[in-house]
Amino acid sequence: MKHILAAVGVLILFVAPLLTNNSFYQHLMIMVLFWTLLGASWNLLGGFAGQVSFGHATFLGIGAYTTMLFYLSLNMSPWLGMIAGGVLGALVALPIGLICFRLRGPYFSLATLAVAEIVRLVALNWDQLTAGPVGLLITTLPPLSLGGHAVNWESKIPFYYIAAALMLFATVLTYAVSRSRFGAYLTAIREDIDSAEAVGIDTVRVRVSALVLSAFVVGLAGGFYSVYFRYIDPDAVFAISLSVEMVFIAVVGGLATTAGPVVGALVLVSIAEVFRERFAAGHLIFYGLFMMLVIRYLPEGIWGRLRFLLGLTR
Amino acid sequence: MTLLTVSGLRKDFGGLRAISDLSFELRKGEILGLIGPNGAGKTTAFNLITGFIPATAGTALLEGQSILGLKPSAIVKRGIARTFQVVKPFRNLSVLENVTLAAFLNEPRRVRAEEKARATLERVQLSRKIENNAGDLTLGEQKYLEIARALATDAKILFLDEPMGGLNPTEVENACALVQRIRQDGTTVILVEHHMQAIMKISDRVVVLHHGVKIADGTPHDVVRNRDVIAAYLGRQAA
Numbered sequence: 001m002k003h004i005l006a007a008v009g010v011l012i013l014f015v016a017p018l019l020t021n022n023s024f025y026q027h028l029m030i031m032v033l034f035w036t037l038l039g040a041s042w043n044l045l046g047g048f049a050g051q052v053s054f055g056h057a058t059f060l061g062i063g064a065y066t067t068m069l070f071y072l073s074l075n076m077s078p079w080l081g082m083i084a085g086g087v088l089g090a091l092v093a094l095p096i097g098l099i100c101f102r103l104r105g106p107y108f109s110l111a112t113l114a115v116a117e118i119v120r121l122v123a124l125n126w127d128q129l130t131a132g133p134v135g136l137l138i139t140t141l142p143p144l145s146l147g148g149h150a151v152n153w154e155s156k157i158p159f160y161y162i163a164a165a166l167m168l169f170a171t172v173l174t175y176a177v178s179r180s181r182f183g184a185y186l187t188a189i190r191e192d193i194d195s196a197e198a199v200g201i202d203t204v205r206v207r208v209s210a211l212v213l214s215a216f217v218v219g220l221a222g223g224f225y226s227v228y229f230r231y232i233d234p235d236a237v238f239a240i241s242l243s244v245e246m247v248f249i250a251v252v253g254g255l256a257t258t259a260g261p262v263v264g265a266l267v268l269v270s271i272a273e274v275f276r277e278r279f280a281a282g283h284l285i286f287y288g289l290f291m292m293l294v295i296r297y298l299p300e301g302i303w304g305r306l307r308f309l310l311g312l313t314r
Numbered sequence: 315m316t317l318l319t320v321s322g323l324r325k326d327f328g329g330l331r332a333i334s335d336l337s338f339e340l341r342k343g344e345i346l347g348l349i350g351p352n353g354a355g356k357t358t359a360f361n362l363i364t365g366f367i368p369a370t371a372g373t374a375l376l377e378g379q380s381i382l383g384l385k386p387s388a389i390v391k392r393g394i395a396r397t398f399q400v401v402k403p404f405r406n407l408s409v410l411e412n413v414t415l416a417a418f419l420n421e422p423r424r425v426r427a428e429e430k431a432r433a434t435l436e437r438v439q440l441s442r443k444i445e446n447n448a449g450d451l452t453l454g455e456q457k458y459l460e461i462a463r464a465l466a467t468d469a470k471i472l473f474l475d476e477p478m479g480g481l482n483p484t485e486v487e488n489a490c491a492l493v494q495r496i497r498q499d500g501t502t503v504i505l506v507e508h509h510m511q512a513i514m515k516i517s518d519r520v521v522v523l524h525h526g527v528k529i530a531d532g533t534p535h536d537v538v539r540n541r542d543v544i545a546a547y548l549g550r551q552a553a
Contacts, residue, residue, distance in 0.1 A: 181418050181422055181424065181427075184411070184414070184415055184418065184424075185415070185418070187404075187407065188404055188407075188415045191404035191405060191406060191407060192402045192403070192404055192405075194366070194386075194398070194402055195398070195402040195403070195404060195463075196387075196415075197366075197385065197386035197387045197390075198364075198386060198390065198395065198396055198397075198398070198402075198463070198464075199390065199395075199415050199416035199418075199419065199463055199464075199466075199467055200387050200390035200391055200395075200416070200419040200467050201387055201415070202385065202387045202388070203387065204385070
C-alpha cells in the first residue's frame with residue numbers, strides 16, 4: 001500500500017506540469033515542491049527529534065546568498081552554488097547547534113529565533129557583502145544544454161523538475177532517516193532526553209547532526225529560491241515568517257512522517273492562494289483561523305490522521 | 315576486585331552542601347545498598363556519579379579511569395547504566411523499542427538490536443508486554459522496563475534508584491529475585507532503596523548517608539546495629 005502510494009506520487013510528480021500551459025499554475029506547483037522541501041527538512045529536526053526551531057530561515061538565507069554571491073562575483077554555476085549553499089548552511093548550523101542545544105525545549109526554540117533575527121540584521125546591514133536592503137539580482141542564467149537542447153530558463157518547466165528532484169531527495173532522505181538508528185535516536189530524544197542520555201545516546205551530538213542535516217537541505221532550497229526568483233534581499237530570505245511557515249507545513253502535514261510535508265505544503269499553498277483571491281486584504285485572518293482549527297482538531301496533522309485511518313502506521 | 319572507587323565526592327547547591335566528602339568502593343560482583351533518610355543525598359550521589367549533574371569536587375574512578383565530568387551518555391559507554399527514581403520510559407514507544415534503543419549502543423543493526431532487546435526483556439520477564447506502549451505499563455512493569463533498558467547497554471554496573479519504590483509485597487519479592495539474578499549473571503549492582511527488609515536481604519554491603527555524610531559502611535548485619543544509623547533514622551534518644 002505504501003509503495004503503491006509512493007509510486008503514484010512519483011508519477012504525478014513527473015506529469016503534473018505538463019497538464020497545464022498556465023504558467024501561474026506551474027508556479028504554484030513549484031511553490032508546493034519548494035515548501036515541501038522546507039517542511040521536510042524542518043521536520044527532520046522539529047518532527048522526529050521534537051526540537052522546534054523558529055530560525056530555519058537563517059539557513060534558507062545563507063543558501064540563497066551563497067548561490068547568488070558565488071555566481072555574481074566568482075561566476076560559479078548557480079547549480080554548483082546551490083550545493084555550496086547547502087554546505088555553507090550546514091557549516092553555519094554547526095556552531096548555532098552547539099550553542100543553542102545547551103538549552104532545552106522552549107528555551108532552545110527562543111534561542112533559534114534570536115539567532116535568526118541576529119543573522120537577518122547582519123545581512124541587512126553588511127552592505128559590502130549583501131548589498132543590504134537593495135538586494136541582489138541575477139539578470140541571466142548561464143546557458144545549459146541537455147541532450148543537445150538548450151534549456152529555456154524563461155519557462156517554468158525546468159525549474160519545476162529541479163524543484164521536484166530536490167523535493168524527492170528530501171523525501172527519500174526523511175524516509176531513510178526514519179528507518180535508521182539515527183532516526184530512532186531522534187525519536188528517543190523527542191520522547192525523553194534524560195532517558196536518551198541514560199541509554200548512551202549523545203544527545204547533543206545527535207541533535208547537532210540533525211540540525212546540520214536539516215540546514216543542508218534548507219540551504220539547497222535557498223539556493224533554488226535565488227535562482228528561481230533571480231532576486232533576493234534580507235527580508236525576502238531571512239524573514240521570521242519563512243521560519244514560521246516551515247513549522248506550519250510540518251505541523252499541518254503531520255510531524256515526524258515522511259509524506260506529511262508533501263500534504264502540508266499542498267494544502268497550505270493552495271489554501272493561501274484561494275484565500276488571497278477570495279478575501280484580498282483579510283486573507284491572513286482566514287489563514288490563521290484555518291491553522292487554529294487544524295491544531296485544535298488535528299494535532300497529529302492531516303497526513304498523521306489519514307495514515308492512521310488508512311492503517312499505514314508501522 | 316574494586317570496580318568503582320568514589321572519593322571525596324562533594325556537591326554544593328548554592329549554600330547547601332548536599333553531599334560532603336563521600337568516599338566508597340564498589341567491588342566487582344557485589345550488591346551494594348545505599349540507604350539513608352529522605353533528603354540524605356542518595357539520588358544526588360547517583361546523579362553525580364552517572365554524570366547527570368556536575369560534582370563540586372571529588373573523583374570517581376571506574377576500573378582506574380576517571381569518569382567524573384563526562385556526559386551521561388559517555389559514562390554509559392564506559393559501563394555504568396542507571397534507572398530513574400521517577401520512571402522515565404519512552405512513553406509513546408513500544409516496550410520492545412524502548413529496550414532496542416538501549417541495545418543500539420553496541421549493536422548498530424536493527425535486527426540484531428531487536429533480538430538482543432527481546433532476550434533482555436525475557437530476563438526481566440516482560441516478554442508478554444513487548445508490543446505494548448511503555449506508558450501503558452503498571453509502575454512495577456515500568457521499573458522493570460528501565461532495568462531492561464539499563465541491562466541492554468551491556469553495563470558492568472547498574473545503578474538502580476529505588477527499584478522497589480511503590481511496589482506491592484509480591485512485586486518487591488520478585489524485584490529482589492531479579493536483582494539477585496542480575497548479579498549472578500555477572501553485573502554489579504548498587505541500589506538506593508527505602509524498603510529496608512529488601513535491602514537487608516539482598517545487599518552484600520550497605521552504605522548509609524545522612525545529611526550528605528556517610529555515617530556507616532558495612533554488612534547489613536553490622537549497619538542495623540550501628541548507633542549513628544539508628545540515631546539518624548529514629549533520633550538520638552532511641553540510640
